[in-house]
Amino acid sequence: MxxxxxxxxxxxxxxxxxxxxxxxxxxxSPLTERVIVVESSDGETLIESDAEGFVLSYTHSVEKTPVIETYERRDGRLVMTRMEFSSYGAGLPAQADVERTGNGSFVFAPNDSTGELYVKPGRIAGHELRIDGETHDLVALSNAETVRIYVGTRTTLRPEIFQWD
Incomplete structure (x- = not known):
């Protein structure tokens, strides 16, 4: 040559x-897929899932009542589609248009979109994340340190495609 x-x-x-x-x-790209990523404060990936959404549940620190937040993955962002809580307190949507459920809880459908969500898992609050049919104890997983939840991308290519003989 x-x-x-x-x-x-x-x-x-x-x-x-x-x-x-x-x-x-x-x-x-058809060679990538969007995934939900839960990352520790030092950047370590704790959870990565191609699920369409997740549920974050915890006990409100002041009211000592359960709070359940539901998120969906849409267009590369996280969208809170539902919040259920039992009483009003700090940080809960006091001015929002809420509905009462049969069990007495309040339900709010904000449809708020965010690029990333920071959660400070608390030992008393007992933050849990349900995704892909599994419940993850965020307190234990992160050692009660802040986690970042966002929509990322991962390649769908298999490494063996690029192996050279």
Whole structure:
């Protein structure tokens, strides 16, 4: 192979590699999927799931009553679709349009969207996250340190596709 042919081959390989990397890096690429990520304060991934949503439950620190928040993954963001609580207190939606359930709880459907959610799991509050049919104790998982929950992307490529013999 002469020098010119080798240069063309190298250029084509670089362009192909760059195009593949760009396709993999883009969140809407068919080579990636959106996932819900729960990350520790030092950036370690604690939970990663392709679930459509999750439920965050805890005991309100002042009222000592249960709070259940439901989130969905939409267009790369987290959307709180439902909040259920038993009494009004600090941080709960006192001015919101709420409905009463049969068990006496209040239900609020805010449809608020956020790029990321920070939760400080408390030992008394007992924060739990239900996702993919499993319940995770966020206090134990994070050692009661703040966690960040957001929608990320992961590649769907299998590493064995790129193994060279």
């Amino acid at each position: 002469n020098a010119r042919t080798a240069a063309v081959v190298l250029l084509l390989a670089a362009l192909l590699a760059g195009g593949t990397a760009a396709a993999v890096a883009h969140p809407d």
